[in-house]
Amino acid sequence: MRHLNDGALRRLYDEPLALDEQTRAHYNNCSECQSRFRAIADDARQAYAVMAVPGATVDAEAALRRVKNAAPTGTAPRPRLRLPSVRSWGWRKPAAAVLVAAALSASLAFTSLAQTIQSVFEPSSVSVPTTQVTQQDLQGLQVFKNWADVKQGGNTSLKEAGSAQEAAQQAGLPELKPGNIPATIAGQPVSYGSVGQLSGTATFNSNAPTTLQGTTLTVQAGPGQAIVYGDVNKAMTAGKQATSPQEAASAVGPMLAVVEMHGAKVTSSGASVSDIKTVLMKQNISANLKAAIDNIDDPKGNVPIIIPTDYATSTPGTLGASGKQPATFVGDNTGLGAGVIWVNSDTHVVYAVVGVGVDQPQVKAVADSLVTG
Amino acid sequence: MSQDLGPTPTGRRPPAPEEPFDRLFLAEYGKVVAVAHRVLADRSEAEDVAQEVFLDFHRKQRPDAAYAAGWLYRAAVHTALNRIRTRRRRQRREFADASGQEPQVIDPQQVVEVEEDRRRVRDALARLPVKSASVLALRYSGLSYVEVGSALGVGTGQVGTLLRRAEQALRKEMNRATPE
Numbered sequence: 001m002r003h004l005n006d007g008a009l010r011r012l013y014d015e016p017l018a019l020d021e022q023t024r025a026h027y028n029n030c031s032e033c034q035s036r037f038r039a040i041a042d043d044a045r046q047a048y049a050v051m052a053v054p055g056a057t058v059d060a061e062a063a064l065r066r067v068k069n070a071a072p073t074g075t076a077p078r079p080r081l082r083l084p085s086v087r088s089w090g091w092r093k094p095a096a097a098v099l100v101a102a103a104l105s106a107s108l109a110f111t112s113l114a115q116t117i118q119s120v121f122e123p124s125s126v127s128v129p130t131t132q133v134t135q136q137d138l139q140g141l142q143v144f145k146n147w148a149d150v151k152q153g154g155n156t157s158l159k160e161a162g163s164a165q166e167a168a169q170q171a172g173l174p175e176l177k178p179g180n181i182p183a184t185i186a187g188q189p190v191s192y193g194s195v196g197q198l199s200g201t202a203t204f205n206s207n208a209p210t211t212l213q214g215t216t217l218t219v220q221a222g223p224g225q226a227i228v229y230g231d232v233n234k235a236m237t238a239g240k241q242a243t244s245p246q247e248a249a250s251a252v253g254p255m256l257a258v259v260e261m262h263g264a265k266v267t268s269s270g271a272s273v274s275d276i277k278t279v280l281m282k283q284n285i286s287a288n289l290k291a292a293i294d295n296i297d298d299p300k301g302n303v304p305i306i307i308p309t310d311y312a313t314s315t316p317g318t319l320g321a322s323g324k325q326p327a328t329f330v331g332d333n334t335g336l337g338a339g340v341i342w343v344n345s346d347t348h349v350v351y352a353v354v355g356v357g358v359d360q361p362q363v364k365a366v367a368d369s370l371v372t373g
Numbered sequence: 374m375s376q377d378l379g380p381t382p383t384g385r386r387p388p389a390p391e392e393p394f395d396r397l398f399l400a401e402y403g404k405v406v407a408v409a410h411r412v413l414a415d416r417s418e419a420e421d422v423a424q425e426v427f428l429d430f431h432r433k434q435r436p437d438a439a440y441a442a443g444w445l446y447r448a449a450v451h452t453a454l455n456r457i458r459t460r461r462r463r464q465r466r467e468f469a470d471a472s473g474q475e476p477q478v479i480d481p482q483q484v485v486e487v488e489e490d491r492r493r494v495r496d497a498l499a500r501l502p503v504k505s506a507s508v509l510a511l512r513y514s515g516l517s518y519v520e521v522g523s524a525l526g527v528g529t530g531q532v533g534t535l536l537r538r539a540e541q542a543l544r545k546e547m548n549r550a551t552p553e
Contacts, residue, residue: 007534
């Protein structure tokens with residue numbers, strides 16, 4: 001029999017009976033394993049000793065009362081709606097192209113890759129720069145994804161609300177009062193929802209350059225709220241099953257989402273933003289994307305939105321009666337959907353109006369009503 | 374109901390509550406606090422973390438889910454690690470702010486040494502990869518290999534290897550931080 005590996009020897013220290021008889025028999029007759037065991041046991045004892053904490057007791061019942069007082073009444077609701085996200089729809093599905101735009105600020109906040117590269121600073125600019133990228137860029141950035149172990153603390157589930165007012169209360173944001181809803185949308189069912197503050201971490205692992213290893217980027221985004229005109233559940237099902245954008249749009253029917261949420265904010269526990277930029281820019285990506293990454297810590301602040309050229313387009317524009325609110329208009333390449341994204345420079349809140357079966361003037365009209373108030 | 378900070382609650386148990394969340398809470402609260410306590414070395418803050426974790430769980434998860442306990446342990450260790458990292462940053466800032474100023478309070482030497490040891494350990498823990506710090510906190514707070522594996526999403530057979538590596542890494546970090 002081969003010698004016991006370190007893991008087995010470590011377990012032997014804690015749970016000797018968990019190892020099978022053959023393993024223990026080998027150990028009992030192997031001086032090399034016994035010698036390694038002693039070193040492992042010494043390390044274990046020392047580590048345990050340095051992490052020792054004073055004993056204490058807790059009052060679980062009193063704690064339960066505190067938690068129940070702080071928690072919403074009733075049992076925890078099971079979220080039934082989900083915002084369409086870039087990840088859930090998949091980059092490769094042409095049918096999802098329409099909803100790439102619909103992912104809007106949600107895509108910024110929720111996709112781990114986006115989280116780690118796009119929003120190193122809280123949005124503070126008056127514009128929303130966009131960056132058109134290619135599939136090659138995205139593949140280059142996949143390397144970066146392999147460098148980090150990503151964990152998400154929140155989820156993208158919407159908590160349903162009975163009204164826009166209730167959604168606003170849940171999100172702690174002003175109530176959304178969109179106007180100029182297109183006639184084709186106005187008759188659709190309306191859903192209201194909110195999403196709490198989401199968090200995620202990306203910890204650079206041993207695949208990453210040494211300057212980054214051990215650094216943890218922590219992302220916080222939200223809370224946010226949304227009003228969705230159209231049948232969301234039907235859209236999710238139909239969108240996943242469709243084989244073409246036209247089929248998806250036909251099955252889904254006209255839809256419009258109005259979203260408001262606090263933009264993503266990322267903090268780093270170790271390597272500086274400069275270090276992170278340096279290694280990102282060494283990837284095999286376009287000059288366009290390199291420039292966007294290089295500007296990520298521009299003192300003026302940025303919220304770069306990466307839009308794949310294969311699926312969507314973006315153009316700058318303005319909103320509001322005075323035309324002073326900079327915004328980015330996005331659309332899928334098939335012309336089936338349109339959206340507009342902007343940031344309130346005072347509150348750093350990201351807004352978006354996106355839809356399927358609507359055109360750019362229609363989403364602009366809705367967005368104008370929100371900007372002008 | 375009082376519980377030791379460990380895997381085995383002590384004392385007489387009252388009748389089991391009917392609500393699944395209540396049952397889960399009473400069964401796991403002690404362990405969740407123990408996990409956070411092992412990271413933070415501060416019982417009061419550990420209870421804050423446990424409350425935050427249970428509230429988060431209540432909002433998002435089903436109390437009867439099979440993964441509930443593992444979810445809670447993992448959330449506790451991550452939340453606690455985030456807190457010590459935040460604490461480190463704050464202390465660095467405060468140290469920087471205070472540099473050049475005369476110390477305002479002089480503690481007894483022993484208190485200083487204990488605090489310093491505790492801080493060094495927590496600093497070292499904060500520098501470890503999350504998985505390494507997690508496996509140490511989870512195991513040392515009394516969870517079995519099966520529970521640790523479930524919380525970390527790895528097989529039970531891997532826990533020993535993770536622990537061994539984490540202990541080596543912790544020793545290295547502690548040595549690095551020890552003044553010559």
